[in-house]
Amino acid sequence: xxxxxxxxxxxxxxxxxxxxxxxxxxxxxxxxxxxxxxxxxxxxxxxxxxxxxxxxxxxxxxxxxxxxxxxxxxxxxxxxxxxxxxxxxxxxxxxxxxxxxxxxxxxxxxxxxxxxxxxxxxxxxxxxxxxxxxxxxxxxxxxxxxxxxxxxxxxxxxxxxxxxxxxxxxxxxxxxxxxxxxxxxxxxxxxxxxxxxxxxxxxxxxxxxxxxxxxxxxxxxxxxxxxxxxxxxxxxxxxxxxxxxxxxxxxxxxxxxxxxxxxxxxxxxxxxxxxxxxxxxxxx
Amino acid sequence: xxxxxxxxxxxxxxxxxxxxxxxxxxxxxxxxxxxxxxxxxxxxxxxxxxxxxxxxxxxxxxxxxxxxxxxxxxxxxxxxxxxxxxxxxxxxxxxxxxxxxxxxxxxxxxxxxxxxxxxxxxxxxxxxxxxxxxxxxxxxxxxxxxxxxxxxxxxxxxxxxxxxxxxxxxxxxxxxxxxxxxxxxxxxxxxxxxxxxxxxxxxxxxxxxxxxxxxxxxxxxxxxxxxxxxxxxxxxxxxxxxxxxxxxxxxxxxxxxxxxxx
Amino acid sequence: xxxxxxxxxxxxxxxxxxxxxxxxxxxxxxxxxxxxxxxxxxxxxxxxxxxxxxxxxxxxxxxxxxxxxxxxxxxxxxxxxxxxxxxxxxxxxxxxxxxxxxxxxxxxxxxxxxxxxxxxxxxxxxxxxxxxxxxxxxxxxxxxxxxxxxxxxxxxxxxxxxxxxxxxxxxxxxxxxxxxxxxxxxxxxxxxxxxxxxxxxxxxxxxxxxxxxxxxxxxxxxxxxxxxxxxxxxxxxxxxxxxxxxxxxxxxxxxxxxxxxxxxxxxxxxxxxx
Ligand SMILES: Nc1ncnc2c1ncn2[C@@H]1O[C@H](COP(=O)(O)OP(=O)(O)OP(=O)(O)O)[C@@H](O)[C@H]1O
Ligand SMILES: Nc1ncnc2c1ncn2[C@@H]1O[C@H](COP(=O)(O)OP(=O)(O)OP(=O)(O)O)[C@@H](O)[C@H]1O
Ligand SMILES: [Mg+2]
Ligand SMILES: [Mg+2]
Numbered sequence: 142x143x144x145x146x147x148x149x150x151x152x153x154x155x156x157x158x159x160x161x162x163x164x165x166x167x168x169x170x171x172x173x174x175x176x177x178x179x180x181x182x183x184x185x186x187x188x189x190x191x192x193x194x195x196x197x198x199x200x201x202x203x204x205x206x207x208x209x210x211x212x213x214x215x216x217x218x219x220x221x222x223x224x225x226x227x228x229x230x231x232x233x234x235x236x237x238x239x240x241x242x243x244x245x246x247x248x249x250x251x252x253x254x255x256x257x258x259x260x261x262x263x264x265x266x267x268x269x270x271x272x273x274x275x276x277x278x279x280x281x282x283x284x285x286x287x288x289x290x291x292x293x294x295x296x297x298x299x300x301x302x303x304x305x306x307x308x309x310x311x312x313x314x315x316x317x318x319x320x321x322x323x324x325x326x327x328x329x330x331x332x333x334x335x336x337x338x339x340x341x342x343x344x345x346x347x348x349x350x351x352x353x354x355x356x357x358x359x360x361x362x363x364x365x366x367x368x369x370x371x372x373x374x375x376x377x378x379x380x381x382x383x384x385x386x387x388x389x390x391x392x393x394x395x396x397x398x399x400x401x402x403x404x405x406x407x408x409x410x411x412x413x414x415x416x417x418x419x420x421x422x423x424x425x
Numbered sequence: 426x427x428x429x430x431x432x433x434x435x436x437x438x439x440x441x442x443x444x445x446x447x448x449x450x451x452x453x454x455x456x457x458x459x460x461x462x463x464x465x466x467x468x469x470x471x472x473x474x475x476x477x478x479x480x481x482x483x484x485x486x487x488x489x490x491x492x493x494x495x496x497x498x499x500x501x502x503x504x505x506x507x508x509x510x511x512x513x514x515x516x517x518x519x520x521x522x523x524x525x526x527x528x529x530x531x532x533x534x535x536x537x538x539x540x541x542x543x544x545x546x547x548x549x550x551x552x553x554x555x556x557x558x559x560x561x562x563x564x565x566x567x568x569x570x571x572x573x574x575x576x577x578x579x580x581x582x583x584x585x586x587x588x589x590x591x592x593x594x595x596x597x598x599x600x601x602x603x604x605x606x607x608x609x610x611x612x613x614x615x616x617x618x619x620x621x622x623x624x625x626x627x628x629x630x631x632x633x634x635x636x637x638x639x640x641x642x643x644x645x646x647x648x649x650x651x652x653x654x655x656x657x658x659x660x661x662x663x664x665x666x667x668x669x670x671x672x673x674x675x676x677x678x679x680x681x682x683x684x685x686x687x
Numbered sequence: 688x689x690x691x692x693x694x695x696x697x698x699x700x701x702x703x704x705x706x707x708x709x710x711x712x713x714x715x716x717x718x719x720x721x722x723x724x725x726x727x728x729x730x731x732x733x734x735x736x737x738x739x740x741x742x743x744x745x746x747x748x749x750x751x752x753x754x755x756x757x758x759x760x761x762x763x764x765x766x767x768x769x770x771x772x773x774x775x776x777x778x779x780x781x782x783x784x785x786x787x788x789x790x791x792x793x794x795x796x797x798x799x800x801x802x803x804x805x806x807x808x809x810x811x812x813x814x815x816x817x818x819x820x821x822x823x824x825x826x827x828x829x830x831x832x833x834x835x836x837x838x839x840x841x842x843x844x845x846x847x848x849x850x851x852x853x854x855x856x857x858x859x860x861x862x863x864x865x866x867x868x869x870x871x872x873x874x875x876x877x878x879x880x881x882x883x884x885x886x887x888x889x890x891x892x893x894x895x896x897x898x899x900x901x902x903x904x905x906x907x908x909x910x911x912x913x914x915x916x917x918x919x920x921x922x923x924x925x926x927x928x929x930x931x932x933x934x935x936x937x938x939x940x941x942x943x944x945x946x947x948x949x950x951x952x953x954x955x956x957x958x959x960x961x
Contacts, residue, residue, distance in 0.1 A: 182855045183858060184825050184827075197638070201634075222638040224644075226644065233635070235826055237774060238636070239633075240633075241640075254640035259648050288699065317853050317881075318881070320723065320881055321922055322923055325923065346855055391926065393943050397946075416934050423950070593778045596777075597778075598739065599768050600789040601764065603760045622778070625774075
C-alpha cells in the first residue's frame with residue numbers, strides 16, 4: 142500500500158454552460174490516514190472538489206474536465222460512482238437534500254447504503270442501533286425523516302454515511318445545523334474514525350476547529366489551490382485574509398499579547414495552546 | 426389524491442399478505458379480464474375486489490375511486506361505442522338520432538370493466554401496502570435496483586409534490602398570500618405555482634439521485650437486502666397457486682371459445 | 688413592537704411535544720438571539736410568531752393582539768420569517784420576481800417596490816444577480832435571497848432561522864450589517880443561531896432553549912458565565928470567551944478588546960497580590 146491514497150493532478154472543471162473554470166489546475170495529494178481540511182470563501186469551489194472526489198463529477202454533473210483524480214489507485218473518470226462508493230463516502234453540504242426520502246423511517250434511511258451492499262438483516266440492525274446512539278438520534282429512529290428538526294436531519298445524514306465504514310470519508314460542511322457541543326462531538330467521532338486508519342477530508346468554515354483537528358490544510362480561492370501546508374503554516378500566513386478566510390481567534394489573541402509584550406512564545410493556533418499562553422503571560 | 430401511497434395501517438389480513446401476491450393478483454385478474462371475450466368475468470372480478478376491499482376496511486375509498494372513475498367513463502364509452510361502433514349489428518334501442526348496438530355496448534363494457542379491474546386491484550395493493558414493504562418484496566424477487574427505484578419513484582411522485590406544495594404554501598402565506606379559506610383563494614394561489622412545483626420536484630429528485638448514487642445505488646453483482654422485511658402470510662402460497670391457475674383456466678376457456686369449441 | 692408568549696405549548700400532529708410551556712416577552716429594538724440544543728423547539732417557537740403554527744395551548748400576542756385572530760398572510764405585513772432551509776422559501780423564476788412577490792401582494796406602490804429592490808438587493812449582496820434563477824444561486828446566496836424577500840416586505844418584526852449556516856467571513860460581516868440596519872430602522876430582530884461567536888458579537892440578550900422550554904433568558908455576560916447549565920443545553924461559549932474562562936480570567940469577554948482588558952485587569956490583580 143502506497144503512502145498516498147488520493148491524488149488530484151492538474152484538475153480543472155467547468156460546469157456546462159458556465160464560462161469560468163470552477164476548479165483551475167488544482168494539484169494535491171492526501172496521505173493515507175491523514176486528517177485533511179479544505180477551506181476557502183463561499184464559491185471558491187470546495188463542494189465542487191468534494192463532488193469530484195466521489196465521482197459525481199464527471200458522472201453526474203456534465204461539464205468540461207481536465208486532468209485527473211485517483212482514489213486509492215482507481216481513476217475517477219473510469220470507475221463508476223457505485224464502485225467508488227465502496228471506498229469513499231461523502232456527506233453533502235445541504236442536509237435537507239440528502240435523505241433518500243424513499244424511506245418511511247429514520248432507521249430505513251440509515252439502512253439504505255447497507256442494503257445496497259447486501260448486508261444481512263441482523264448485522265444491519267446492530268449497526269443501525271449503534272449508529273443511532275452515536276449520532277444521538279435513537280429517540281427519532283421510527284420517525285418519518287421529513288418530520289425532524291434541522292440538526293436531526295443532519296445527524297441522520299452523517300449517520301447514513303458513517304454506517305458504511307468508508308476508507309475515505311469526505312465531509313462537506315457537515316455540522317452547520319448542529320448545536321455547538323453536538324458539532325464538537327461529531328468532530329471527536331470523526332477524529333476517532335480517523336484514528337482507526339480512515340482518511341478524512343473535511344470542508345469547514347470554523348477555523349478554530351480546522352486548526353485543532355487538521356494534519357494538513359488546503360486553501361482554495363477562486364478555484365485555485367493557493368496554499369497547502371500544516372495548520373500552523375497556513376494560519377500564520379499574513380496573506381490568508383486576502384483569500385476571504387479569517388485565521389482562528391487564537392491567532393488574534395497571540396498577536397495582541399505579543400504586541401503589548403506580554404509573551405514571546407510562538408503563535409497559538411488551538412484553544413489549549415492559547416490558554417497555556419495566557420496563563421504563562423499572567424504569571425508575568 | 427386517492428391513488429397516492431398514503432398507507433394507513435389498519436391491521437387486516439390483506440395488509441399482512443406478501444406484496445408480491447398482490448402484484449400477482451393485479452396481473453392475473455387484470456389479464457384474465459382483458460383476454461376473456463365478454464365483460465361477465467370482469468364484473469365478477471370487480472365484485473370480488475369489492476369484497477376484498479371490505480376485508481381490508483377500505484371499501485369507501487374503493488367505491489369512491491371505482492365509481493368516480495367508472496361512471497363517467499362508462500357513459501362516455503357507451504355513447505361512442507354503443508352508438509357508433511362499426512361492429513354494431515344487433516340493435517337494442519333506437520334513440521331516434523342514432524341506434525344503440527349490442528356489440529358496441531358489450532365492447533364498451535369490456536373496456537370499462539378491464540380498466541376498473543386494473544385500477545381497483547392496483548388501488549387495493551397501494552392502500553394496503555407500505556412502500557418500504559413493497560420495495561422489500563421486489564428486492565426479494567431479485568428485481569434490479571433501477572427497476573425498483575422506478576416503481577418507488579413513480580409511487581412517490583404524488584406525495585412528493587404534495588409535500589412540496591405544502592412547503593411552498595407555507596412560504597406563500599409567510600409572504601402575504603391567502604391560501605386558506607375558499608376554493609377560489611386556494612386555486613388562485615396554486616395555479617401559478619404548478620410550474621415551479623414540478624421544476625423544484627425535479628431538482629429535488631436529481632439531488633436525491635446524487636445521494637443514492639454515493640450510497641451505492643449502482644453497485645452491481647450483489648444480492649441486495651432491506652431493513653424492512655416484506656410481510657408474509659400463510660395465505661400467500663395457496664393464493665399464488667389459485668391466481669396462476671385462474672389465469673391458466675381463463676386462458677384455456679378463451680382459446681376454446683375462440684375456436685368455437687365451447 | 689412587542690411580542691408576548693404566554694405558557695405556550697405545541698404538539699405536532701405526529702404527537703411529538705415540541706414546546707412545553709414557554710413564556711417570554713420581547714420588546715423594543717434590541718436584537719434577541721435564541722440558542723439551544725438540536726430539537727429543542729427553536730424553529731417550532733418562532734413559527735408561532737407569524738402563525739405558521741398555532742398554539743396547542745397558551746397564547747401568543749403581537750403588539751397585544753392574539754396571533755389566532757389573523758391568518759399568516761395577514762400577519763406577514765408585520766412579521767417576516769426567514770426559513771431554516773432556503774429551498775423551502777424560493778419558488779419563482781428570478782431573484783427580482785422573488786423580491787417583488789411579497790410587496791405586490793401587500794399592495795405596495797410600484798415606485799416604492801422599485802426603490803426597495805435596489806436598497807435590499809445591495810444590502811444582501813445580490814444586486815448583480817437580480818435576473819438569476821434562484822436555483823442557480825449558491826446555497827449562501829440563496830440564504831441572502833430569502834433574507835431579501837422578507838426585508839422587501841418591510842415588517843416590524845423579523846425572524847431569522849440559522850442565517851449564519853455555511854457563511855464565510857464576508858457573509859458573516861454582511862449579516863452583521865443587516866442586523867444593525869434593521870435595528871436602526873426601529874425593527875425587532877429575533878435570530879436563531881448555533882454560531883456562538885456570531886451571537887456574542889451581535890446580541891445583548893440571549894434565550895437558551897432546552898427540550899421544549901426556555902431555561903435561560905438574560906444578558907449575554909450572565910448567560911455565558913453559566914457554563915454548567917449551558918453544557919446541558921449543548922451550548923459552548925465562543926472561542927475568545929473559552930480561552931478567558933480556561934485561563935481563569937474574572938470577566939467574560941466576547942471581543943478581542945474586552946479580552947485584553949480582562950487579561951490586563953487580572954494581571955494587575957496578581958501583581959498587586961504578590
Ligand atoms: N451545478 C452547478 N452548475 C453551475 N455552476 C455551479 C454549480 N455548482 C456550483 N457552481 C458554481 O461553482 C462555483 C463554486 O461552487 P462551490 O459550491 O463548489 O463553492 P463552495 O466553495 O463549496 O462554496 P460554499 O462555501 O458556499 O459552499 C460557484 O460560483 C457556483 O456558482
Ligand atoms: N413536522 C414535524 N412533525 C413532527 N415532529 C416535528 C416536526 N418538526 C419538528 N418536529 C420535532 O419537534 C422537536 C423540535 O423541533 P424544532 O425544529 O423546533 O427544533 P430546533 O430547536 O429548531 O432544532 P434544530 O437546531 O435542530 O433546528 C424535535 O424533536 C423534532 O423532531
Ligand atoms: Mg460548498
Ligand atoms: Mg430549527
